[in-house]
Amino acid sequence: MKGERIAVVLASLGPGGAERIMVRLAGLLERQGxxxxxxxxxxxxxxxxxxxPEGVSLVxxxxxxxxESxxxxxxxxxxxxxxxxxxAFVVFFWKLFVSTRSLTHYIGRRRPDLLLTAHYNAMTLAANFLAGKPSRVVVTEHTLLSEHLRRQVAPVRVCFSTMCRLFYPKADRVVGVSSAVAADLTAHFRVPxxxxxxxxxxxxxxxLKRKAEEACVHPWLADKTIPALIxxxxxxPEKDFDTLLEAFSLLRRAMSVRLLVLGDGPDRGRxxxxxxxxxxxxxxxxxxxxANPLPFVxxxxxxxxxxxYEGLxxxxxxxxxxxxxxxxxxAPGGIREILEDGRYGYIVPMQDAPALSEGMLKALCQPMPKGMLQERAEAFSEKQAVDAYLNLLGMIGVARDA
Incomplete structure (x- = not known):
């Protein structure tokens, strides 16, 4: 039996966490037939x-x-x-319309058996509806959507909240990347x-193993006389670096310490x-x-x-x-799930610089056992995720190559 076609719909192939995860998942599903x-x-x-990934087609x-609009x-x-x-309002909605129309044409022409989508969720559901609903749709939500939309300007918040409440319940399945994300979708977006x-x-x-084995060249990380945070x-704005900087300033009064910041964004200059x-x-x-932050971490x-807030x-x-x-x-989202309420890391209140400073001091002076942390990471393995998706796809009638 020939494996059915899955279209993984993304906003881009950019460096964002959701994009990288979904590209990896696409490769894993291709290997399953x-x-x-x-x-x-x-x-x-x-x-x-x-x-x-090799074997995956890019459309x-x-x-x-x-x-951008x-x-x-x-x-x-x-x-x-x-x-x-x-x-600006007309440009934004025109671009939204054109993007949806282009995706509708792809679905109508290619007719994939499944649309697996991230970030373009409401648009993908709308496009599938406009194409005559030829495909089953599994929506994956990678952020705490209610918190994300709450921070948008009013017209954008109303537009996307309405689209999500209208279309998310029409998906064959909706998958949150953590139980907190899944609960948020039920509570705020009418998903059964x-x-x-x-x-x-x-x-x-x-x-990940290969990335972790790469060499790291940074003088601060080679100098073990002064501890380094990363x-x-x-x-x-949603990453609240303002509190981190204040907390780091407080920590420096107690000890010599350095901080490496990996990432970029609109707040960098400020x-x-x-x-x-x-x-x-x-x-x-x-x-x-x-390109590879893992050796620095x-x-x-x-x-x-x-x-x-965070998804996972x-x-x-x-x-x-x-x-x-x-x-x-x-923060709301998946942090407590990953760290199991503080068993595998230090959790401190939000927007509390003294508490964050104390948490960083504890992490430096009382690090948790390395082997214990590594054992916890196995709960987020590729095998467990693929097995879960295969089970889900079987439930909605999407078959792999037999």
Missing amino acids: FAVDIVVPAPQSDAMKAGV ELDGGHYF LRLFHRIFKTKNILMLPW ADRVGHIYNPVVGSA SVARLS LERRAMDLKIDADIDWMGMV RDADALVLSTF PTVLIEALYVGTTPVATD
């Missing part, structure tokens, strides 16, 4: 294409991504430029409880200036995007994640895998 397409709304760079649509709308809305706002569940992301596998996150104001900039290395003395933060799982003690804020 499915024909797999990765579908993106616009042409991708050669560097991004290089990450597509680049011509509708374009609405994200969304960011433009955000900026103009916040400046209250009433002359530009109608134009019998159609939603959670499957942990496929993080731990052979690819943070790996997008430099954007955060660098804040570090200078706090007179801690000499002990922070803003490294920007790094491995060689650091502790990892810190200060955030307002991959960086915490990766820290467990390499045996680095994590410190994280008690």
